[in-house]
Amino acid sequence: MPEGHTIHRLAADLRKDFVGQPVTANSPQGRFSESAAIFDGELMLKSEAWGKHLFCHWESGNILHIHLGLIGKFRKVDEETPPRDTIRLRLVNKSAMWDLTGPQTCALIVQEDLETVISNLGPDPLRIGLRGLGKFKRGLASSKKPIGAALLDQSLLAGIGNVYRAELLFLCGIHPETPCNRINEDDAEALWDWTVKLLRRGKRLNRIVTIQEEDKENISSKSKKRNNSLYAYKRAGLDCRRCPSEIVISKLAGRSIWHCPNCQGKND
């Protein structure tokens, strides 16, 4: 679940449910009890996302910093949901209840700490939009890493994860091993444009959908049931949606990556 679109959507949903009326906070699991007690009963003033980081600001000036990591979830639950001991944090008010489980980070910090966190992040496409292109291009130009590794580097751009990196490279026709500094102007611009577009779509739909209208008709009725929203991610051995080749899987920056050997030209 958690790439940048998820976190921005979360920030917006939490804002809707909690900003404006006092929030009860506790830690059924116990591991966050002391900190939760500090802002328990306060007003949430603001809820925002930077890349994959979520920040909820409280009256006292304290800030709840959450990073979901690989397996974390922060979800709205029914008021009868039992307080299981995997729930790190539970937020409640009159109209809503949310449970946080398995976060990589859940900490109470102050503004200065927040600034340190975001100073280590590259441009966030969902905050800066198309205006972030310049920064992104400079980041690419100064790196020799394979683009497939760079896209996961949150200090180059903030919010992309393993699904989007495979899909972005497919849509731009770029081989994952291409060194960043060999990506030309047009490709860099296309990468940034698609990133902004796809993250916005993901936030709106609350899930990752990269498939384009013109490719929908090429999806055989056989596979119509599932897995129809992506081009490359987890599609090893299946037909490319745009040519007769098969999608191949490889490893890059310690994670699996998928690409079409025909549509995503080999780098030399």
Added chain:
DNA sequence: TACATATGATCAT
């Protein structure tokens, strides 16, 4: 019941 896996990141070697 056990194990593999997951849209992440850090720390040790």
Added chain:
DNA sequence: TGATCCTATGTAA
């Protein structure tokens, strides 16, 4: 590069 942390889910045994 590999081990590690956190939790839930699906599949194998």
